[in-house]
Structures are given as structure tokens and as C-alpha cells.
Amino acid sequence: MRGAGPDARPGSGQVRAPYGDHVEYAIDVELRAGLVLLAEADLDDIPAFRRLWDRISQPTAEAVLPSVGVKDVDLDGAGGPLRVRLYTPVSAVGPLPAVLLIHSGGFVGGSIATVHAEALRIADAVHAVVVAVEYRLAPEHPYPAALDDCSAALAWLAARADELGVDPRRIAVHGTSAGGALAVATALRAREDAGPEVAFVHLNAPMLDDRLDTPSMRAFVDTPYFTRRAAETSWRSYLAGVEPGSPGVPALAAPGRAEDLRGFPPTYIAVMQFDPLRDEGLTFARRLLDAEVPVELHLFPQTFHGSSVIAHAEVSRRESTEEVAVLRRRLRAAPW
Amino acid sequence: MKGLLIRLSGTDTEAQAALRVIEYFDALTVGQATVEALVRGTAALAECPAGIGVPGRPPLRFDAAGERRHGPVPEPSSQVDLGDGGAVWLERDGGPGPLDELIVERMAVAARALLPAEEPRTRPSLADVALVETVLSEREPPEERTKALRRLGLVPGGPLVVIVVAPAQPDADPAGSAIALLSRTRTARAAHIAAIDRAAAVLVQTADRDGLRDRLAVIARECLGDPGGPGAVRVGIGRRTAAMDAHESWASALLALRFADASTPEDAVADVERLGTTVVLAGVPAAQWRSDRHVQHLQALARGRGGGVDLEVLDAFLRTGSLRQAATLLHMHHSSVASRLARIEQRTGWSFASCDDVFQARLALVGLRLLGAEGEHPAGPRR
Numbered sequence: 001m002r003g004a005g006p007d008a009r010p011g012s013g014q015v016r017a018p019y020g021d022h023v024e025y026a027i028d029v030e031l032r033a034g035l036v037l038l039a040e041a042d043l044d045d046i047p048a049f050r051r052l053w054d055r056i057s058q059p060t061a062e063a064v065l066p067s068v069g070v071k072d073v074d075l076d077g078a079g080g081p082l083r084v085r086l087y088t089p090v091s092a093v094g095p096l097p098a099v100l101l102i103h104s105g106g107f108v109g110g111s112i113a114t115v116h117a118e119a120l121r122i123a124d125a126v127h128a129v130v131v132a133v134e135y136r137l138a139p140e141h142p143y144p145a146a147l148d149d150c151s152a153a154l155a156w157l158a159a160r161a162d163e164l165g166v167d168p169r170r171i172a173v174h175g176t177s178a179g180g181a182l183a184v185a186t187a188l189r190a191r192e193d194a195g196p197e198v199a200f201v202h203l204n205a206p207m208l209d210d211r212l213d214t215p216s217m218r219a220f221v222d223t224p225y226f227t228r229r230a231a232e233t234s235w236r237s238y239l240a241g242v243e244p245g246s247p248g249v250p251a252l253a254a255p256g257r258a259e260d261l262r263g264f265p266p267t268y269i270a271v272m273q274f275d276p277l278r279d280e281g282l283t284f285a286r287r288l289l290d291a292e293v294p295v296e297l298h299l300f301p302q303t304f305h306g307s308s309v310i311a312h313a314e315v316s317r318r319e320s321t322e323e324v325a326v327l328r329r330r331l332r333a334a335p336w
Numbered sequence: 337m338k339g340l341l342i343r344l345s346g347t348d349t350e351a352q353a354a355l356r357v358i359e360y361f362d363a364l365t366v367g368q369a370t371v372e373a374l375v376r377g378t379a380a381l382a383e384c385p386a387g388i389g390v391p392g393r394p395p396l397r398f399d400a401a402g403e404r405r406h407g408p409v410p411e412p413s414s415q416v417d418l419g420d421g422g423a424v425w426l427e428r429d430g431g432p433g434p435l436d437e438l439i440v441e442r443m444a445v446a447a448r449a450l451l452p453a454e455e456p457r458t459r460p461s462l463a464d465v466a467l468v469e470t471v472l473s474e475r476e477p478p479e480e481r482t483k484a485l486r487r488l489g490l491v492p493g494g495p496l497v498v499i500v501v502a503p504a505q506p507d508a509d510p511a512g513s514a515i516a517l518l519s520r521t522r523t524a525r526a527a528h529i530a531a532i533d534r535a536a537a538v539l540v541q542t543a544d545r546d547g548l549r550d551r552l553a554v555i556a557r558e559c560l561g562d563p564g565g566p567g568a569v570r571v572g573i574g575r576r577t578a579a580m581d582a583h584e585s586w587a588s589a590l591l592a593l594r595f596a597d598a599s600t601p602e603d604a605v606a607d608v609e610r611l612g613t614t615v616v617l618a619g620v621p622a623a624q625w626r627s628d629r630h631v632q633h634l635q636a637l638a639r640g641r642g643g644g645v646d647l648e649v650l651d652a653f654l655r656t657g658s659l660r661q662a663a664t665l666l667h668m669h670h671s672s673v674a675s676r677l678a679r680i681e682q683r684t685g686w687s688f689a690s691c692d693d694v695f696q697a698r699l700a701l702v703g704l705r706l707l708g709a710e711g712e713h714p715a716g717p718r719r
Contacts, residue, residue: 029363029364029367029368029369029373030364030369030373030376030377032363032364032367033360033361033363033364033367033369033377034377034380035363036356036359036360036363037343037356037360037381059343310380311380311401311402312376312377312379312380312398312400312401312402313373313376313377313402314372314373314376314402316402317402
């Protein structure tokens with residue numbers, strides 16, 4: 001690699017200078033360097049976005065952990081067969097808690113493959129059964145398709161708990177980013193329908209409110225990796241072309257609009273500092289507190305949306321360590 | 337959304353991957369990462385364990401997931417010595433990967449920059465003039481500029497702001513003035529200063545250009561009355577550029593300097609970015625300004641009795657747009673300001689109720705200032 005000196009530039013596809021963009025946000029230095037390794041994710045071209053993510057996920061999509069058994073199952077969903085992937089710790093003794101894992105992707109992308117490594121890690125570290133859901137994506141399948149799929153997966157998990165070695169009273173729903181909206185909506189619907197008991201909700205940088213009217217959403221138009229524009233595109237796709245913020249968007253689509261949060265399951269929310277979605281997470285935590293719901297909230301400093309993908313950074317390690325600790329505690333995971 | 341982390345072993349061409357490696361270590365260096373973060377970050381980038389050894393300390397090693405590694409150190413797959421008995425290395429099974437040589441070399445460069453070898457220099461200091469001149473030269477080959485930057489302790493891959501400091505007194509020492517000025521800014525990063533012609537070039541590698549500019553403006557104002565300080569100075573702040581493009585920042589700093597006026601505290605520090613489009617006026621030949629009748633009116637005004645104060649009043653009024661605010665700025669009674677403005681209107685034929693005339697007046701003042709370096713605008717502090 002001699003000759004690739006500081007002035008070298010590739011023929012096309014300029015790599016961003018580390019000091020050029022985003023220098024006004026005081027991002028953690030390890031994450032700042034990691035940004036150099038993040039692909040540009042442009043939601044304006046959804047097929048390209050999906051292809052890019054699949055390609056990037058390939059190396060980890062086939063990962064194997066000897067301590068976790070993996071099995072794909074097809075359920076009867078509202079829109080036809082619904083694929084879920086079941087992760088079961090091999091050394092399970094007695095019923096385990098379970099985590100319904102709802103991936104991110106702005107409602108329009110992401111898949112079981114993109115959360116496979118995360119599911120393995122959670123199953124192993126928490127010692128829980130993990131169920132990852134291949135929910136239908138917008139814009140081809142707008143609201144309520146994805147929510148119906150997540151609800152169906154939850155119902156299946158609760159109904160088959162014995163068979164799956166799961167304790168139905170210790171099922172958590174875990175959602176990241178757009179998956180956070182789906183996780184909250186799934187829990188809201190379960191509360192409304194007196195459906196399966198959700199013991200705990202774990203949210204990471206959740207996208208909750210199509211009204212896009214918080215200070216962070218207004219200010220952070222050009223934060224790394226996720227901008228206001230990305231939020232608009234996600235909501236518009238999920239809401240079948242209805243303008244984000246329109247009147248009449250139901251709370252089950254945009255759970256930030258839910259008025260009554262009493263009886264909502266205990267919840268953990270992680271928010272990232274330089275994330276347009278930050279304040280809707282903070283607001284939801286506050287409203288849960290006001291509704292006397294047990295809440296744990298952590299704003300991770302100098303982070304941006306999705307920065308935990310830069311997993312080796314100290315702040316990302318704190319995020320994932322805390323994630324495991326919180327899930328273990330709330331799900332009363334066994335010591336072995 | 338999460339998950340779009342490119343692995344070096346994955347999707348890029350070799351050239352693209354090499355560029356990412358360089359940018360990655362530049363980011364760690366410019367961001368002043370800790371040594372731990374450097375080693376951890378290297379292991380994650382390389383996707384294999386990395387380590388650093390420093391004389392007198394146990395080896396510090398991390399794996400690609402960011403966990404500390406302990407126990408006996410295996411034979412490294414790649415290693416670079418840091419020159420002081422220290423070394424950095426990678427521990428890859430099966431021998432070095434295609435990018436490892438670059439990775440470990442860049443890790444070493446970063447380590448030398450980030451290891452706390454001595455008290456970090458946060459005070460501005462006199463730099464080797466030859467090194468500064470090399471950095472500011474457009475014609476020097478990139479390798480020479482890179483070496484000069486490194487020897488000055490600056491990061492070649494980072495940003496740079498060049499500031500030029502010109503004392504108003506012709507026999508004052510420009511470098512001394514610059515040091516006095518910069519040391520009062522309590523800049524977090526070191527400033528490297530060298531006298532070039534009758535001004536001092538200051539190289540600062542900082543992410544907070546705006547904050548530095550604001551502090552310089554405050555200090556330049558305070559310095560006017562401070563006998564122990566640098567005295568009246570003019571300061572031009574250049575654009576932030578890549579360190580390798582420092583000549584552009586220097587050129588823009590010199591351009592800004594032409595708009596700086598030591599006699600007016602507000603104008604002692606000129607920022608090329610704040611000046612905006614005004615800088616195009618620097619391209620107007622002096623002869624053209626001199627032959628302009630509005631500029632001539634102002635020169636006549638300046639030569640008259642109390643003319644210096646008249647110009648200050650005019651400047652303050654045009655700057656604030658309000659009689660009362662100008663009076664506050666000047667610590668004068670508003671009726672004194674009003675009567676001076678009336679006299680100026682009489683002498684120049686301008687009516688300050690007219691937007692066109694106000695624009696002409698501002699333009700003429702800029703022209704006067706640009707001519708000022710040739711001594712036609714009274715120099716020295718008045719307040």
C-alpha cells in the first residue's frame with residue numbers, strides 16, 4: 001500500500017474526510033473514526049438501501065455460536081406465511097424468558113439477517129429465547145402490516161410457550177429505531193386486546209412520532225447517519241404516502257401519539273445524543289414516568305443514531321453491557 | 337437504522353480500503369483519542385488483536401470486539417517500532433493481511449502523536465520559520481509539507497486555520513505580538529507562530545474556529561489599552577482548510593487583514609468568512625479607490641478638524657443602523673452623534689435617510705480602509 005499517501009484519492013466514490021463533515025457535533029472520537037467505516041445509507045433509494053444492507057450483513061448473517069441453537073419457523077401471519085427465527089440457548093434448564101426482537105430499518109429495510117448477530121449475542125448473554133421477526137416492509141406493505149406481523153409473532157410465542165421452553169410471564173419486546181415504534185405498538189395493542197402479557201419493553205433510539213416536532217428533530221438536519229429527512233421518508237412510506245404529522249394518524253402507527261400510557265409494561269429507553277429521534281425517546285420516558293410506569297432512561301453521550309454498530313468503542317460497549325444487564329434483571333434471568 | 341458497518345475485508349477496492357485506513361487514523365489523531373482507544377480502534381479496524389508496548393509498562397492489547405487481552409504476547413504478524421523502545425503491532429493468525437502494513441504504520445504515526453511523551457504543548461510558541469514557510473507554500477511538494485507539518489507537531493490529515501497578526505506600530509515585533517495575543521486566548525491547541533515579512537503567521541489546528549475568532553476579537557479590543565500587551569494589532573483570520581492546503585488559508589488570512597483596522601476595536605480582527613462578499617472589494621485597484629469622489633469626500637473629512645472622530649461616528653452609525661446604538665457604542669451623547677452626522681451629510685451630500693446613500697457610504701468607508709495601509713487613514717488607538 002505504498003503510494004497511497006494522504007493526498008491519494010480514489011477514482012470515484014470519495015471517502016469523506018474525517019474532519020470535513022459533522023465537525024460541529026462533538027461526537028465521541030472512537031465513533032468519529034468509526035464513521036469512516038460506515039456506508040452511506042440513503043433512504044431515498046429503497047431498493048439500493050436494501051441491497052446495500054444485505055451485502056454488508058452477509059459476513060455476520062451466517063455467524064454461529066455453539067451455545068445457541070437456531071431454527072427458522074414459518075407462522076400463519078395476517079399477510080400469509082410469516083418467517084421468524086428462533087434462538088434457543090443450548091443449555092436451557094426449565095422455562096426461559098424470551099425476547100421478541102424487532103429490527104430497525106426505517107420501516108422499509110432490514111431483516112432477520114441484519115439482526116442475526118445481535119440475536120445470538122442476546123440469547124447467549126441474557127440466557128433467553130430470542131425470536132426475530134421478518135415483518136413485512138413498507139412501502140409495499142404499509143401500516144398496519146408490520147404491526148400485525150409483530151403481534152402475530154408475540155401471540156405465537158405466548159401460545160407455544162411450553163413447547164418452546166419459554167415462561168409466558170417473562171416475555172420482553174425489544175425494538176430499535178423504527179422497530180421501537182413497532183415494539184411499543186405491539187405492547188399497546190396487547191394491552192388494549194388484553195392479549196399476551198408483555199413483561200418488559202426495551203427500546204434503542206426509538207422512532208415514535210410522525211409529527212417530527214421535537215427540538216432534536218428540528219435541529220439535527222445533518223447529523224451522522226440519520227437525519228430528519230430519513231425520518232420523513234420512513235414515516236411517509238409506513239403511512240402509505242400520508243404526510244407525516246397529518247391529523248388522524250393512529251397511535252398504533254405512531255405510538256408517540258398514544259394518550260394513555262397507564263399499565264404500559266416497564267420500559268428501558270436508550271437515546272443517542274446527536275440523533276434527531278432523541279427527544280421523542282426522552283418525551284416518551286417522561287410520559288411513562290407520569291403514568292407511573294417503571295422506566296429506565298439512558299442518554300449515551302457523544303453518540304449518534306445507530307452508533308452502537310461501532311461495537312468496539314467504549315461507549316458502545318457500555319450500551320450493550322447495559323442492555324444485557326437490564327434484560328437479565330427485568331426478565332429475572334437465571335444465573336446459569 | 338443500524339448495521340451498515342463496512343468491514344475492510346469486504347466491499348471496497350484496495351485503494352478505497354487504504355483511503356479508509358488513512359482517514360480512520362487521522363480521525364483518531366485529530367480527535368485526540370486515548371492510547372487505549374487507539375489500540376482498541378486498530379483491533380476493530382484490522383479485525384484482529386492489536387497491541388502497543390511502551391518502555392516500563394506492560395503491553396496494552398485489545399481484541400477486535402474491544403476486550404482487553406492479557407497473558408503472554410504471541411509473535412506479532414506485523415510490527416512497527418516507535419523509535420524510543422516502544423512498538424505497535426497486530427496479532428493476526430496465519431500471517432499479515434493485505435492492508436496490515438498500512439494499518440500498523442498508521443497506528444505508529446498516531447501513537448507517536450497521541451502518546452503523552454511530555455507535557456502537551458498548549459501554549460503558543462515560536463516555530464521554525466523555515467518549517468512554517470514550507471507549510472504555507474503552494475509550490476513545495478506534498479511530502480515536504482507533510483514532513484514540515486509533522487515536525488511542527490501538526491496532523492497532516494487534519495484541518496488548519498492560518499491567522500496573520502500585524503502590529504500597528506511598524507517597529508513592533510510581529511511574532512512577539514502574536515504570541516502575546518494568542519497566549520491570552522487560552523487556545524486548547526498549540527499555535528505555531530513565525531514572523532514572515534512584517535507580520536506573524538499563526539498556524540492553529542482547531543475545530544472551534546468561531547470560538548477562537550470571538551476570543552481574539554475580545555482580546556484585541558482589550559489590548560488597545562493594555563501597556564503590557566501586544567499593543568494595537570490587526571488580525572486576519574483565514575478560512576479553515578486542510579493542513580495540506582494551508583497556502584489557501586494563508587492567502588485568505590492576508591486578504592482579511594486588509595480589512596482589519598487597528599484603530600477601531602470592532603474591526604481589529606477581520607474574519608474572511610464573516611467578510612463574505614466584501615472581500616471582492618480587495619481586488620479593486622488603489623488608484624480606482626483614490627479617484628472615487630465618495631472616498632475623496634471621506635478623506636477630506638478625515639483631514640478636517642475632528643475628522644477622525646467624524647469617521648468613527650459614521651462607521652458606528654452605519655454598522656449599527658441606529659443613532660442611539662451608535663451613541664452607546666461610542667460612549668457619546670446621541671445629540672453629539674446626530675450633529676456630527678448632520679455635518680457629514682452636509683459635507684458629502686449624502687442623506688442617511690436614503691438606503692442608496694447609506695450603501696455608498698459603507699462602500700466608501702471600506703475603500704478608505706483598504707487604502708488605509710498606505711497611511712491615509714489615521715493610525716493608532718484613539719480610545
